[in-house]
Amino acid sequence: MLKIRLQRVGRVNIPTFRVVLTDSKNSTKSGRFLEILGTYDPVNDVKEVKADRVKHWMSHGAQLTDTVHNWLIEKKVIPGKKVNKLPKKTATKKEAPKAEGAAAAPAAAAPAAAPAEAPKA
Numbered sequence: 001m002l003k004i005r006l007q008r009v010g011r012v013n014i015p016t017f018r019v020v021l022t023d024s025k026n027s028t029k030s031g032r033f034l035e036i037l038g039t040y041d042p043v044n045d046v047k048e049v050k051a052d053r054v055k056h057w058m059s060h061g062a063q064l065t066d067t068v069h070n071w072l073i074e075k076k077v078i079p080g081k082k083v084n085k086l087p088k089k090t091a092t093k094k095e096a097p098k099a100e101g102a103a104a105a106p107a108a109a110a111p112a113a114a115p116a117e118a119p120k121a
C-alpha cells in the first residue's frame with residue numbers, strides 16, 4: 001500500500017522534512033521512496049507541496065498519514081476536517097470489590113504493613 005508521509009532529513013537539531021510517496025512496508029529511515037511531493041521546514045515554518053501530484057497519487061489509492069492529512073487540509077489542498085492524531089485517553093477502570101475480596105484485601109494489607117513499621121535494632 002502506498003503512503004504519503006514525512007521523511008526527516010537535515011542535521012542534528014535542525015530538522016527538515018520531505019513529503020514523500022513510499023510503500024508502507026519501507027521504514028521511515030530507510031530512505032526509499034518513489035517520489036518527493038514537497039518539503040517542510042519547521043524551524044522557518046516553510047511548507048511547500050506539489051498539490052497536483054498529491055491529488056494524482058491519492059486518486060491511485062495512496063493513503064495519507066494523520067500529520068500529512070492535517071497539513072494538507074491546513075494548506076487547503078484537500079477538503080475535510082483535521083484528524084486527532086494523539087491517542088485517546090481511556091478512563092481508569094475501577095472494579096467494584098466483591099464481598100469476599102473486600103474482606104480479604106484489608107486483612108492481606110495489614111501483615112504487609114506490620115514489618116515495615118517495626119523498628120530496626
